[in-house]
Amino acid sequence: MDHFHYKNSELSCEDVAVSDIVASVGTPVYIYSTATIVRHYRVFADAFKGLDALVCFAVKANSNQAVLATLAREGAGADVVSEGELLRALKAGIPADKIVFSGVGKTPREMALGLKAGIKQFNIESEAELEALNTVAGEMGLVAPVSVRVNPDVDAKTHAKISTGKSENKFGIPWNRAHSIYARIKALPHVNGKGIDVHIGSQLTELEPFKLAFTKVVELVKELRAKGHDITHIDLGGGLGIPYELGKEAPPSPDAYGKMAREVLAGIDCSLIFEPGRLIVGNAGILVSEMVYEKTSGNKGFYIIDAAMNDLIRPAMYDAYHDIIPVSLAETQDKVSVDFVGPICESSDVFAKDRLTAPLKAGDLIAIKSAGAYGAVMSGTYNTRPLIAEVMVNGSDYAVVRKRQSLEELLSLDSVPDWLTD
Structure with missing residues (x-):
């Protein structure tokens, strides 16, 4: 609506x-319609009512500060992928501790800005990035909160140019490298890794790819905990589609998405982060x-x-x-x-x-x-x-x-x- x-x-x-x-x-x-933005945000957030869940709007979808300020008033966080988006989110009134920093090419300057601001977490997308963040945080005398974006090799069944969760995509740590990178995090003094991040694509019109990815993440949480890693939160990304052409595509509702996520994540005892963008605006x-x-x-x-x-x-x-x-x-x-x-x-x-x-x-x-x-x-x-x-x-x-x-x-x-x- x-x-x-x-x-x-x-x-x-x-x-x-x-x-x-x-x-x-x-x-x-x-x-832009304020009423529509607010309604869509509330419908999505309500799908996770009663859970320890944070909705971080994907700023890349629409970075106008009026849009961001509207969502800040609703209690939204932000998912940012650049220095500019970080500054936009902060200027619009989104608290730093509700901001997650994603993206495969974070520079040392961007890392330092995020650390100085006190953001909630960095979503790490490569081993090289992890080492660089540890160095930057060490130079600042800080410990960086990190969540590792894992690539579950799941076909999102969406347009090839907006698929992000297959092994040939540039995003995330290969699934078979997850255990070794968490072991490396434990050995590094200036990063603290208590989270897992997954995002498989945009404009998904079926729930099954989400379910497959979320199920794999739950199993990974259990495996990592069994090895002594204190995993306390999961970032499940965004990607839920919208109806562009009525009658030809009917993406799942946020309620259906929320019900599926609740079922898959039942008993895992993690706080949750979601990164909707297109769905909201x-x-x-x-x-x-x-x-x-x-x-x-x-x-x-x-x-x-x-x-x-x-x-x-x-x-x-x-x-x-x-x-x-x-x-x-x-x-x-x-x-x-x-x-x-x-x-x-x-x-x-x-x-x-x-x-x-x-x-x-x-x-x-x-x-x-x-x-x-x-x-x-x-x-x-x-x-x-x-x-x-x-x-x-x-x-x-x-x-x-x-x-x-x-x-x-x-x-x-x-x-x-x-x-x-x-």
């Missing part, structure tokens, strides 16, 4: 008409764009809009489906089949192919749905297109939470060397 709906044939986000936002802010523009955001031109080539029709792949790259990168709806409902029930395309000079700048839609004309507005996750955070400035605005709605109020970048601001990032200024 989300809070985007039609009122008198006009699309609204909560109690604000989308066309009113566009009149003030322009297009393209991302629009994916359907809480839309990308609004204006129709620029209609074009016909042979029997093919194109609607050219002012948003482009640099604004939302998921369709080009993952062949991802996003529902596209008109901001103003037409009186006619007629449908046409067209490709929705952007102005970027690339054949891959396509949002939808052969999509049935109400007829549109230049100046009409459309909303690309399910754009709250991996939308704005993955945007760029290809073709010298400035970053677009982001807006957050809260009831009948709205605010620009990232201003539209001007061309002047974008060009000012470049500099010309002295030898070219004569």
Whole structure:
């Protein structure tokens, strides 16, 4: 459920008409619904009510500080993968002791920042990283809290580019190396390893891969405890999918996911960490764009809009489906089949192919749905297109939470060397 709906044939986000936002802010523009973010967070958190569980929002899904501050007020922690995401989470009010630092390439500088801030844990992804963290912590006179990300070699049955739990993926410690790395942790003076971390992929639409991975982790906890390791917590990652195309995919509900996790983890006596991202914000955001031109080539029709792949790259990168709806409902029930395309000079700048839609004309507005996750955070400035605005709605109020970048601001990032200024 989300809070985007039609009122008198006009699309609204909560109690604000989308066309009113566009009149003030322009297009393209991302629009986020506070009520949807809060509802999705609470539904997920409630699935683990009564357990010692911490929900750490995956900041990589949407790092806007308004989104992070909204979740901080709900009691969420954060899963970060860079120095920048760590600083964003802290600035947004998420306590350091609710932040976990993931990612395969943490630098010594990032490790030091995390240690100085006092984060909850580092999710270690290689033996080399473990040794580096021990060195950095030693230089600071500290002991780093660590959880080892193990790779369970489980097929997540998701898109190949967002699968992270198979042996050929770059993430985590190989399963057959887990015992040796925990033995190494025990021998190192400046790391304290009491946790296990697992994350097998994103946009999973079945529970079975989760169940297989969680079951393997439970067995590993028992084995490590039998060898004298004090394992007290498990980080089970994120990855639960959302419905992008209604009627064609029906991911499990958070309640079903929670029930499965409770059953698999029963009696293990560990505190739990979860790292949902897409599930919280994916359907809480839309990308609004204006129709620029209609074009016909042979029997093919194109609607050219002012948003482009640099604004939302998921369709080009993952062949991802996003529902596209008109901001103003037409009186006619007629449908046409067209490709929705952007102005970027690339054949891959396509949002939808052969999509049935109400007829549109230049100046009409459309909303690309399910754009709250991996939308704005993955945007760029290809073709010298400035970053677009982001807006957050809260009831009948709205605010620009990232201003539209001007061309002047974008060009000012470049500099010309002295030898070219004569």
